[in-house]
Amino acid sequence: MAVGIWQKLDHTGRNLLPFAVTVLLMLVAMAPTHVPGLGMVAPPLTLISVFYWAIHRPDLLRPSVVFVLGVLQDLLTGLPVGLSALVFVIAYWVVLTQRRFFLGNSFLLMWSGFAMIAAAAAVIQWAVYSLSQVTLVGFKPAGFQALLAIAIFPLPAWVLMRLHRAFLS
């Protein structure tokens, strides 16, 4: 009986992994780096995490959870509340419809898939933010941010893959 409870707890804990890891990455990304200029283009680790789990375990990162993650990110970073939620939900939706394609193929294809998602996310974020501020904000920082995220993608993806294999398989 006791074993059953512990097993259940263990199971729940493991199933919470995608959510917990995404929140953790969100907080890590917020740490002050003291590197001039990096803060502006700090890669959106959260988007990488959402992308990864949407492909590999969408059953553990439901759309509503993705939405909550987006709201949390907005509240923490000072963006208009709902902006990241919007971007994450759209990204998740797109990934989910193309999931089969991403799953079956090589890492390179996943990377190029992320490149597209990151670019689209940057454009949406920029457009919606400009609308909400009623001014045309420069696109350059958002563009650089997306480029950097694409460039470093293998590293966080590798970490997520290790975590995935260690706890969820």
Next chain:
Amino acid sequence: MKGRNSGSVVRIAAPVWALVQRFYFLLLIFVAIALMMVGRMDPVLVDQARARVTDAVAPILDAFSRPAATVANVIEYGRQLVELHAENQRLREENARLQQWQQVALRLEAENGSLRSLLAYKPDPASSFITARVIADPGGAFVRTLVVTAGRRDGVKRGQAAMAGQGLVGRVVQVGEWSSRILLITDLNARIPVVLETSRQRAMLSGDNSDRPRLMYLPRGVEVTAGERIFTSGHGGLFPPGLPVGMAQVDQGQVRVVPMVDLARLEHVQLVDFGIPGGLAAEAAQPGAMK
């Protein structure tokens, strides 16, 4: 009776539920947009939510920021080792120059004191500092804010000026119980009335998310010399006059301001309460002069 009721509920609910399922993503997108509108209509509510959430994760952010600061320190240490000799030389020269300035300052202070006593000058209330550590720099492409470890229980209030070293870095926009958020002067939404040091010309310092905010509403024909210092003017009552902000820089016909402080390397900030708005801020600009 009950059975028939629940039956009709199911009859209505089932298709609704199917519809929700089918348009789940659209619904979420719609809710996100609605949230943005709510944020625009009721900023106080959103600010409270932000303060709560920031308070909740502040301890974690605090823990994360320490190793990051250590790494930054190690890198900085290595950099300093390389430039040790040149730095020493520069500091010696600067020290000699500053000692001369110190003599001047002491003389002026004495003179100022005696003149004030002649005029029966009523000094402004002393300002007080709260020093807080920077625990998060959310960054991103669109906002320039910092989260620091001081909140309502430490006496932080909305609108207080945030200073570091010799210059203004921003102002407090959101206060939680033990954490608060600072809007940097480089943020898109930051507008600070300033005055140029030599020409005494007023202008508006307007952040545009770049590292160097722009100087706007300068009348035509005003000559801005590069390196001229920019101070808060105190207009609008947000900041007291005389806080140093940065140095002017003319760049392709646009006047931009290089902040006094390197905003990327902030580790601690001082949140300053000036007593009444419009306090004598020149004193506050030099923390040593407070005691």
